[in-house]
Each structure stands twice: as structure tokens, then as C-alpha cells.
Amino acid sequence: MNGRGANLLPAEPRAAIIGTGLMGGSVGLALKRDGWHVSGWDLDPDRRSLALELGVVDEIEEHPVADLTFVSVPVSSVPEIALAALERGGVVTDIGSVKAPVVAALHHPRFVGGHPMAGSEAVGVRGANPDLFSGAVWVLTPTESTDPEAQALVHSVVRSLGAEVLTLDAEQHDRLVATVSHVPHLMAAMLMGLAADRSVEHSALLRLAAGGFRDMTRIASGDPRMWLDICVDNRDAILGVLDEFADRLTDMRSLVEDGDSASLRDRLTLAQSARRSLPIGVPEVENLAEVAVPIPDRPGELAEVTALATSLSINVYDIEVVHSAEEQGGRLLLVVDAARASELAGVLRDSGRRVSVNDL
Amino acid sequence: MNGRGANLLPAEPRAAIIGTGLMGGSVGLALKRDGWHVSGWDLDPDRRSLALELGVVDEIEEHPVADLTFVSVPVSSVPEIALAALERGGVVTDIGSVKAPVVAALHHPRFVGGHPMAGSEAVGVRGANPDLFSGAVWVLTPTESTDPEAQALVHSVVRSLGAEVLTLDAEQHDRLVATVSHVPHLMAAMLMGLAADRSVEHSALLRLAAGGFRDMTRIASGDPRMWLDICVDNRDAILGVLDEFADRLTDMRSLVEDGDSASLRDRLTLAQSARRSLPIGVPEVENLAEVAVPIPDRPGELAEVTALATSLSINVYDIEVVHSAEEQGGRLLLVVDAARASELAGVLRDSGRRVSVNDL
DSSP, rough: OOOOGGGGGSSSSSEEEESSSHHHHHHHHHHHHTTOOOOOHHHHSHHHHHHHHSSSSSSEOSSSSOEEEOOOOOOHHHHHHHHHHHOSSEEEEEOSSSHHHHHHHOOOOOEEEEEEEOOOOSSGGGGGGGGTTTTTEEEOOOOOSOOOOHHHHHHHHHHTTTEEEOOOHHHHHHHHHHIIIHHHHEEEEEHHHHHHHHHHTTTTHHOOHHHHHHHHHHHGSOSSSSHHHHHHHHHHHHHHHHHHHHHHHHHHHHHHHTTHHHHHHHHHHHHHHHHHHOOSSSSSOOEEEEEEEOOSSSSSHHHHHHHHHHHHHOOEEEEEEEEOOSSSSSSEEEEEEHHHHHHHHHHHHHHHHHHHHHEE | OSGGGGGSSSOOEEEEEESHHHHHHHHHHHHHHHTTTEEEEEESHHHHHHHEEEEEEEOOOOOOOOOOEEOOSSSGHOOOOOOOHHHHHEEEEEEOOOHHHHHHOOOOOTTTEEEEEEEOOOOOOGGGTTTTTTOOEEEEEETTTSSHHHHHHHHHHHHHTTTTEOOOOOHHHHHIIIIIHHHHHHHHHHHHHHHHHHHHHTHHHHHHHHHHHHHHHHGSSOOOHHHHHHHHHHHHHHHHHHHEEEEEHHHHHHHHHTTTTHHHHHHHHHHHHHHHOOOSSSSOOOOOEEEEEOOOOHHHHHHHHHHHHTTTOOOOOOEEEEEEESSSEEEEEEEEEEHHHHHHHHHHHHTTTTOOOEEE
């Protein structure tokens, strides 16, 4: 365990994994390596015995009591499973790839929505890998209801799995993943389908398909099942992005039809420069600052501050709640991009709080 | 030199390269390595002296007389340059990425349209590489006007550069490359543009962009200039494919909106299986057969046979014209996929020709 949330945990912390597939299994292996006791459960009896056999969990337990529970089941089942875990106590997070419906159904201070942006070609718990999240982005979607101490715990554990945390509003997350993941997947499938239909007539087509086409259709080779769920769970955001894409397609068609090379060059040059500036892996943030706010010991007020950062699209790189014996309440520490720290501090000062900013 | 067309060349064959950029330069280097004398010309004085300096050509010559001339200039300039080369004599081919407008403007028995499906991130003659075409597909688009001996020569030389030849009708070629190359490029640019517009609001987006998104937008990082020409040169085929894609987008949108998971699964499963069967590199053809047709020594009649194979979408893996001292005329030998040989032979027999088929 590293990170600032570690002080919230007992000496022998207990985790629970509900849903022992590839993702849940990978979390289990990583936590066990870090000294956690891990209980696991899966609706499928074969899958849960396999998880025990492969050592991704220490024990099988249908109703585990844990300091931190990872709910790694299909998005549509998350609310029910997470509510049951919350009733048993501890902090609860999930790993679903769509967040707004989950967060909307779980207005609980001890629930923190999450989405690790990691995957593998492997399927099922046999593909579980404790390093799956190393260097990956892991989105957390705290709300105004979220207790910052719960957020700090999940944040710290996610960091200990090797991931970088990105804090986002749940609906914002869903729109963004529709743009960079869900709609691109559908487009790859459409493109491959179009080519496949033509290849019935012309077997030559597949011989012409060079690297660019292979790149653009690669993700279409994945298992369709998870995408069917995603299309249901993230329907509205996907429809919105599909509509935006259709507008761009109409625009592009007009430029080609009219031979408007100047506008076409603008579009392609913009795309070229955007693509070239796409970071490889997780970008390093060089300059961080710590924003400290003393707050009375009322969870609602603490949560207001963290929710404010999220709503301003200021990523929280680290979060800690420091309780002090000398003063009533405590201090909330948020580590953010130094370039955004004064903006956050200003808004907090405007709301009547005393704020200090320290460059790290 | 290997291949069947070699016997058509003098002991010291002469080639000309008009347009000494990346592609022309790579052809020059490869031919020089194979013992050709290579003359080169480029409208740009700096580029032609650089070509000589880098040794991709043996000499600079504005009006070279050659056994084989490669016209490697922008598609819109090919007809004029190729006509001038045809007047000087020898066989002429080009390397333009769009073929119908070129072929339509050049109804000449000694012109054979070509398109090597190879490229490089390098720009200009400094990136020239004699192995650029090794393992690549090189499309040839003979017509009913094409002299099979000219086709056989180009075929043989292209094979000697390490490429696999794919014979296609010019319009068919243009529709296919619009599907697997031109429209995918525009889509990558549209997708990147859509994400870039959103990233102005949400810098988080670029951190969420994982491998799939990177794959799908990679080709958008290329130089826009060549694509502007392509959008003009291959306008009609590109519009046709954009329209087909728009139809698929409308269909996909309905399925997502209606939550029609069954149909969505059908689409995604079809795409998955098509993508998984996409060959890596150029597929090896195991079974080839030689179709031999004795023909009077009239170029028009020979060309009819090769054009027939092309129109039936039967790829010509090799072609040779054998002249015989004993008989008037000669024999045309076409090497084709064994599975298609009897179909071709049948059509040729129906037209009153004597045909023999030999498995290779």
C-alpha cells in the first residue's frame, strides 16, 4: 500500500471482489500481492471455484464483509449488488464502463463509481493479471453525495494497483468514452462490414487491405457481447456521438462532391495535428499543487469541495482528509494540476473558505 | 530479373523514371540493383539533382528513351507525361493511386496502368528504398487495348521488385481502394476531428484515448496533401462509399436507439469474423494452374483473352506470350488460381478457342 488513503485502513485490510472475471480477478491478484485478504464471489459456481483454484481470491464468500468491495459485474447489475455490499459496510466501488446510470442509482456516501480503462484480449479469470492496471487510466466519478474519505480510500488503492486516477463527472465520463471508445468500435464494425459485403464480390479487396485498414478495424475483432451491453447502458451518449459523426460525414461528403480542397485540407490538417499531439500512454503531469481547505467535520461540506473540482474538470491527482486533534473538523488536501490550482482556490475563497495552495 | 517477361528485354535493359520522389526513387534503386540502366527526370531541378546525387538514377535526362518507363507523378499529370513517353517508344506504366481516369485517357497498347500498394512514413527521394515493394501488392489494370506482351513485361518487372501482382479492372480498383483506403482515411480524420473538438472542453478526453482509438486514428497523422489529390481523382468512387457508409450509420443508429441487441449482435459478429479472417500480409495461393491459348499473332485478339480474365475477376499471377517459329502466331500463357482455371478455360472454349489447362 502506498498513497494517502492508506491511513484509513486497518493493519490487515480486507477486500471483497463480487464478480471474479478478468477484471475482478486482476484486482484480486494485485490486492493479494499488496497484503490484502481477498474474499470473492461469483454467481457462476464454476467461475468462483476457478477463482479460488487460481489463487485470485483467498476464500469464497457470498456475503463478504470488507473494508473495500469491488463490484465487477455487468453495469445493469451493479446497483443491486453494490447496495447489498453497502449494507454490509465498508467502501464500495465498481468497474463498469458506463457510469451515469450506476451513480444515479447509488446516492450513497460510501459508494465511489469507477472505470479502469484497461483490458486484455484474454477472456475470463484465467486471463487475470495483477499488472493489468499498471500505467492505465482509472476514472473515478465522485458526486456531491460521496464522502471524501471514501473517495480517498478508493483513490489510494487504485493508485497502489499502478493506475493513474482521473476524476470526472459521471455523465461527462459517459460522453467521453462514447467518443473515444464506444462509437469508434461501432465504426470499426461498420467499416469491416462494408468491406466484407464487397469482398463477397471481390476477393481482391482483402488483398488490398493494407496497414491503415487493418488498424482501423482491429477492435472489431473483439468479443461482441460486452458491446451489446454498452450500447444499452450508454445508449444516449452513443446516439449523441453518432449524430455528431453523421453531421461530419455529411459535411465531408459535400467537400468531396464540391471539390473544395481548401476546406478539406483544413479538416485533414486539424486532424493531423490533433493526432500527432495525442499522448502516448498516460501523460506525465510535471507541476502539481496541493490545495488545502480546513473544514468542519461534516461530510456534506467536504464533498462539496471535491465535487466542485470535478465540475470544473480539474482532475484530482490525490486526495486526503487529515483529522486533527487540536482543531474541530479537519483539513481536506487535494492535489491538482498547478496550472489549475489558483482557479480552484479562487472559487473556494469566493464561497467563504480559507484556502492555502502549495506547489509540490 | 526473374519472371516470364524477361525474355522481352535486351541484355542491358533501360528504364526511365519520370518523377523522382519516394516511389519513383524506390523503383530506380531496385531496378539499378537488378542491372538496369536507369534515367530519371523530375520537374523540380533540386529533386532531380538529389536523385542523381543519391544514386537512385544513373543519369538525368529530360526525354529518356527506354524499354520501360515508370511515370510516378500526381494522377492528374499522368496522361500527358505518359503520352510523351509512349511517343518515345517502349512500354509505359504508372504508379498512381487512382486508375480509371488514367486508363480512360490512355487507350494505348503499350500502356499498362499500375498501383503499388506500398508506402512509407518517409517523404521524398531521401526515403527511397529498393525493398519498399517487397511483399506488397501491386495492382495492374490492363484493358482490352493493352498488348499482352506489354502487360507481361510490366508484370515480370513488378515481380522482380518483390511485389505480388493483382490484375483488376480500373474502375473496380478505384471502388475497392475507396473502400479499404480512401474512405477509412477520411473517417479517421473525422473521428480525430470530433474528439479534438471535444478535447477543447475536456482535456481528459485525450487521457481516455486508449489503444483502439489510437489505432483508428493513426492514418490521420499522415500528410494531408496526397489525400486532397485522391479526393479529386477518385471523387465518384469515394462519394459512393461515403453514401454506403452513411446508410450503415443510419441503420446502426436505429439499432442502438431501439435497443435491438439481436440485430446489433449480428452486425458485430459478422464484422468480428470478417476481421479475424483478414489475411496478414499477402495471402499465399497454394494451387495455381496455367491456361494456354494458341492465338494468331494479332495483338487485339491476345488482349481480348487477358481482358476476359480481368473482367471475370480472375487474378493473373503470371503472363507470358510465347512466339513459335513452327507455327503462325503464338501461345498466350496465363497463370491463375487453379480453382478458377476451368471457369476461364470454359469461357475461352465457348468463344471457339483451343485451350489447355495444366496444374502447376
